[in-house]
Amino acid sequence: MSKPVTRREFLNLIAATGGVATVLGVGGALGLIPASTQASVPNLMPLNGQRRRVVVLGGGISGLTTAYELGKVGYDCTVLESSHRCGGRIMTVRHGDLIDEIGNPQICKFDDEPHLYFNCGAARLPSSHKNTLNYCKELGVELEMFINENKHALVHDPDLNGGKPMRNIDVSTNLKGFMAELMFKGFNNAELDQPFTDDEAAKLLAVIRQFGDLDEDGRYSGSLRNGYASGGFISDPVQKEMIHVRDLLKANTGLLRSVLLENEGETAPMLMQPIGGMDNIIKGFLRKLEGKVEYHAMVMAVHDHGDQIDVTYDQNGQRLTITADYVFNCIPSHLMVGIENNFPEEYRSAMKSIRRGEAFKGAFQMKQRFWENEEIYGGITWTNQPIRQIWYPFHGLLKQKGVMLAAYDYGGGSGFMRMTHDERIEAMLSQGEKIHPQYREMAEHGITIAWHRMNHMLGCSARWGARTPENERNYQILQQPAGRHYMIGDQISRKSAWMESAIQSAHWAMAHMDQRVRAEAGA
């Protein structure tokens, strides 16, 4: 979508295509379209005293979902978690917590207060993710709003406004004004050969004018929508000077996209977060799984014997084996590849094919919530520096301190991954102070997390890559069980990196197993 075209190419395009003509037409079924996500929790057959043993490999949210749901209907479940904590990429760091990055272990030094935490991985819960929400409700996890988009937050690009940050709303209001002028003219073309009625044409023009705050002649000359240069309450509001589109176009295209688009797709619904940290969802599951989770349990081997399946693991120097009916496995595929198993070759090969993302996040505790003095309450500031984003915490509103996301590099391959902790901190400070002059002075107790170096994970979410026939085949193979072994997690979904995907993957696999159990039981 973002492929740039030259002016010449553009003219050819216009010549070659009919424009809006094909968009016009009558009808289409317009019923209130159902919510995108339906509750997917399977209707499992209760065992009623029959014994079924299940081993869950990995205490990520898909593994915990499995142990929780199967436990409800009578399965005997054990979760083997290799690290000291459950949750995987659902990880909240607070005062005294260990960040277990290989070669860069850190103890978090944030003040010991409930609002001073950092969600190192999962940080946003779209309200359309029904299954995740349902578990929050069921497990008593209290939620609050997460502010993703805030038009009062900033945009920074060295080429824009001489490198001085601008408010999102100043960029977007002016860009929209210009775009509306284009539409106003473009409509001239379109309506000549389109069967708009006068009434439709008038409506469309009215909407276009309102979209951009154009004057009666269809001109944009600034707006009061992006606030006032001064006044507004006791004295008259003074309109801010119009910003010329040419000046806005100095910014990077991706940055303009971030400004102009509101929340879309996964972030279009309301976003939420558990009050006090994302890992409250994990804690909610663990309250229901007491005695069922083994920590520091490193899986060494998985052997499917046809009528049963063995899992061998190492715990505190002891080698232990559990014989089970089924295994559900959310160990990252690229780590599972290195664990002894007797899976079919095509299954092993499919596991090997999945690449992992490299994501980096950094955060500072800020001595003062200086952004609130600049009328920024929550939301994201965009920059085209390597830190990419700054997230202002909304929670803790008007308190003294807050923990701010200071870098979020989800593209992989950036310099952050290869830096020492101190170099990362310095990069975050020097880039942050280009946006907020007081940044360096305010920042304390910085933490950094490179997910592809995190112990027991060594990677962020699965990246399946382009929908090639080969990738597609591998996906199909891994979604199906290998004997009594099910791969689960967001890694086995069409939309990795979301909790909802991990949960739905677990539901899918349990439903599949349930059919087998029903068949065995002659049900």
Add this chain to the structure above:
Amino acid sequence: MSKPVTRREFLNLIAATGGVATVLGVGGALGLIPASTQASVPNLMPLNGQRRRVVVLGGGISGLTTAYELGKVGYDCTVLESSHRCGGRIMTVRHGDLIDEIGNPQICKFDDEPHLYFNCGAARLPSSHKNTLNYCKELGVELEMFINENKHALVHDPDLNGGKPMRNIDVSTNLKGFMAELMFKGFNNAELDQPFTDDEAAKLLAVIRQFGDLDEDGRYSGSLRNGYASGGFISDPVQKEMIHVRDLLKANTGLLRSVLLENEGETAPMLMQPIGGMDNIIKGFLRKLEGKVEYHAMVMAVHDHGDQIDVTYDQNGQRLTITADYVFNCIPSHLMVGIENNFPEEYRSAMKSIRRGEAFKGAFQMKQRFWENEEIYGGITWTNQPIRQIWYPFHGLLKQKGVMLAAYDYGGGSGFMRMTHDERIEAMLSQGEKIHPQYREMAEHGITIAWHRMNHMLGCSARWGARTPENERNYQILQQPAGRHYMIGDQISRKSAWMESAIQSAHWAMAHMDQRVRAEAGA
């Protein structure tokens, strides 16, 4: 802005104007524009034991601000409030509260729970309203987000989609796609005679494509941005069918405007609300004004004697008079007109000139938060029925019940004003159930408030009308004191109906008085 034009008029317009040409240009001063609202609290001279008596007429937020600030520097203040409560149009109703509408008194029957309240008047606190926020901070009023815009909320128009409600995001995504196609074509016109460089043109096209999710050829054919028809996690996402612009144009223009525009102007900054009800701000002030507020104190006369000013009031049948140095008066101007006074004729005449708005709000307690099952969390549903809006409470998320705004008619003159309480309730039910079928069954304990009939107020916010020379003169007259008497409140501001305006008005008047006191003191 919303004046419709016919196709013929439109063609003339296009012919008559040069389009985007004038928008293009180099430069303009683009510094990070300051926040629109500055803290306006005046630097008052402390009295240091000198005695100064002030009477504040009316316990609205401007009156309380005055008593609070003057009290801090040693003034002896008394607030005379005619009703049983302070706050004026800052009014939160909970279990057992009286709604003091003349001819329609109601006792609120909501369940007695903290999240089951209704803000009958002021309901949104823009984060740019610095003075209001500062008082929240100073008075220990805890705030939370208010969700104004929610693209998952609904749009309803009998002419749109056969009267079946649609999600806001389905309308806006499809409308934007069409608009982007128009721009894509319109750019052709524009760039021919504009000095865009190839690079600028490419950027602009890229931004336009991304704005509307157009394909490589600049065509819009639906999007995944408004969610999926199905799938998305375990199975592939299925794109929703494109909705044709002609079908969207069936809706009322004003409704389309509400859909397409995000929060703008006063609601563009983050919006907040005090946790537990807007009147917590009033309670915050009252904690600082103990013993200084007289309730049921009806002002009968104000007489300025040049060197002092007398206020006579009736309290529980007693006629009392206070002699003061200054009076600050936030009694609604149209009521003050009927109270005996010796103000100059032009001042009285200016008071008479201000019209008042008629606003109507209604609310139901809902037995279940059925909207959350439809993935609506907070925000506004727009309809072109007389109820105009439905507001879904975000607070109380995932609890059983919630109080929903069921009608908000701010236009005045609607039928609601002239209906009995029962007729209003029935209108709210029958219109609400066109949007949510289960509405009638879920609704209980409805309340209705017609502000122009509320006791001691008889009107909503001041409506100054067009900026005619006469109105302008009246504004100037009323902003200045009449002798020792200051009119205050949002009624004496350029933007009535906001708490910020009322507060700034009080600040302005106190600063004016402070200059006089300093002069008297020879300071």
